Amino acid sequence: MNVDETDLPGLGRRKDFMTASGRRIGVVEYREGQTELIVSTWDDPDTCLASVPLTADEAAALGNLLGGQRLAMQLSEAHREVPGIVTRQFSISAESPFQNQPMGKACIRTRSGVSIVAIMREGEVLPSPAPDVVLHPGDLLIAVGTQEGLDTAASILRNG
Amino acid sequence: MDPLALTLIELGAVVFCLGLLARLAGRIGMSPIPLYLVGGLFFGAGGLVKLEGMHEFAHLSGEIGVILLLLMLGLEYTAAELVTGLRRSWQAGVLDLLLNFVPGAGLALMLGWGVVGAMVMGGVTYISSSGIAAKVITDLGRIGNRETPVVLSILVFEDLAMAVYLPVLTATLAGVSIVLGLQTVGISLAVVSLVLVVALRHGHHVSKAVHSENSEVFLLNLLGAALLVAGLAAAMQVSAAVGAFMLGIAISGATAHSATRVLEPLRDLFAAIFFVVFGLNTDPRSIPPVLGWALLLAIVTAATKVVTGVWAAKRAGIGIPGRFRAGAALIARGEFSIVIAGLAVASGVVPPELAALATAYVLIMAIAGPLAARFVEPIVRLFRRPVRRPAYRTSGPA
Structure with missing residues (x-):
């Protein structure tokens, strides 16, 4: 580019x-x-x-949206061979119960089988985030899993 | 009446009227400069109301206005921007100088105002109003346009040309011989280069000397330094304005940005008074006889600026509408044309008709410039075949 x-x-x-x-x-x-x-x-x-x-926040948010899209597209491309596996993005809203909490607290993998493969933050990618990474409002989580697992993960992130 | 009371009343009334004029200008989206000039014509010599009490103060304020205008012009671009601008766009700059200096100078010679008059009128028609151009570009949302850097770099070149032109003009107005005049050109070129080198290498020292976190201290430092440098420059016969301009270039980086912010209100006030004083000293009855010439000059020099812009934008690989937008953005003349005419009138060696012609010319150009910039696009579109919008394939799996 x-x-x-x-x-x-x-x-x-x-x-x-x-x-x-x-x-x-x-x-x-x-x-x-x-x-x-x-x-x-x-x-x-x-x-x-x-x-x-x-504003600085808006620019960062836009960067996340665009960057997240790209990452999600690349991941979908990579998983195309594996049937049943889907990539989805979740954004951490200001109301999320897990904002400013370490990601491990949500126990997403244990409860839904979904893997968080990356976090987009202020236009940058945190690949393979460890469970102790603290989630900020505005973060975009890139998740890979089954359709049902992703629905569960979405509800966990929204409602706790 | 007590002279102090009279002065205060007159000054208050004038500044208040300027406020009304500036508001009117803002309402209809034009530069306030022509309205200030008209306001000045309305008062003063040959006008409807004679203002005697404020003459001395207004005169000094006008001088300070010129110093602040030039100081802020110097602050506008960093030394690095000036140098890269000069390197990258000198061809366009030279074309701009030739095309726009010649019509003014030629008309002055034709009217029998001599070499000095030609020097002055050439300067008046050469220099675009960077203030009006910047405002037009911002107001029309063209900052992100591709032709905008082309316009800005031409303005940068004019900026540098002023630094050489003003001392030469001052020397010419003082009536020095050709040898001495050439010497002044040499000296001013050397001084400009020296200031640029100092600003590039040691700009932070100059900035440090005037900078302060306290805005009050900062303002006093800046104003004091500007007036001191301007005064010293005037004492050395280089023109006070140039001294202030050089100081502006030497101040760089963050200090320059905050200096612009701090000085803006002061500049607005004193520059407004300067325009009024210029109007005051011009007899409105002297304008109608030169109006025809002013119109002719306006048409010719609007065309020459458009040619400059079109040429420069074409070289930068910009499409036809963008070329004309670049040309039209350069048309406006304003504050610096009046500064040049003001220096000439103050020296008393040019005929009073020159002030009238410059006033009428700037009145036309300050109004016509922004209008041209606004309407050039639909006009260019009229003459071009409409382009059919191509249908794009949306991305995604085929």
Whole structure:
């Protein structure tokens, strides 16, 4: 992936790339620290159809969503040969009983047979998280298991 | 009436009116500069109301306004940005200089204002308003656009060109001989290079000297340093404005950002007074005779800025609509054209019609620039064949 970085004198930096569908997408990072998500129009990749100001938390959340999607797609690809195995993502909401608790407390593998293979946090991947990893609100758990097991795991994470 | 009371009443009334004008400008989404100028024309010499009491204060405030305008111009770009900008876009910068200096200078020569008048009018038509351009780009949501760095780097080049032009202009206005004038060019080039080197290598020392966590201390340090440097520069016949500008370049990094924040309200106040004072000293009756010339100059120099932008954006590999957006963003002239005309008028060696022409010209360009930037896109679209939206295959397993 080739990301272009361009200086904007007096303002900050722009980092963007062209998508396969012919749109330019990226971020503008201002000197003062704000971030803006930019998307070009479909007929003129030089313009911006939208520029959305994002807070640090929002940018991290968006990064998790996109990064998690990619990881989940790769995992599904890897498990395609094994029938009955599915990859799913769970996000830890601010209401989750396990937020700010070590993951082992939820006993997900014991109770549902599901494996948490990675955690996406602030745009970064924690692979094979140990049971003592503390879950934060906004974390995205990448889980692998059977359809029923994943339903159980979802209910455990939501309701305890 | 007590002279102090008179001064306060006049000053209060003027500043209050400026507030109303700025609000009106914000409401209709235009730059307040033309309204300030009109406000100044309305009062003062040949206008409806004569203001005698505040003359001295307004004059000094106007000078401080120029110093703050230039100081903040220097703060806007870091030395590193200036150097990379110069390296990357000097061709576009030179084209910009040639295309936009010549019409103003040519008209001045045609009107018989001599070489000095040509120097001044060339500067007036050359320099884009980086303030208006930046506001237009932000307001129209074009910061993430591909042509925006092209526009910004042309503004950066103009910024540097001002650092050389202003001392030369000051020397010319002071009526020095050609040899001395060339010497000034040499000296100012050397000073600009020196300041850039100092800012690149030792900018943090300069920043450290004025920086303070306490915003009150910081403001006083900054203002004191700016006025001192400006005064020293003026004493050495280099123009106070250039001194402040150089100080702005030398201050870098985080200090420069917080300096911008601290100085902004002061700049707004004193710059507004500067525009009013310029208007005050211009007789509104002198404007109608030069209006035709101003319009002609406006049309020609709007076209030359568009050509500059189109050329530079094309070189950067930008599509046709983007090229015209880049050109239109550069059209606006404003604060620095008035600064140049103001320096010339204060020296008294240019005819008063020059002030009238510059005023009328900036009035037109400060209003037309943002409008052009806004409407260039639909206009370009009118002349292009509509593109059919291609149907994309959605991703996923085939």
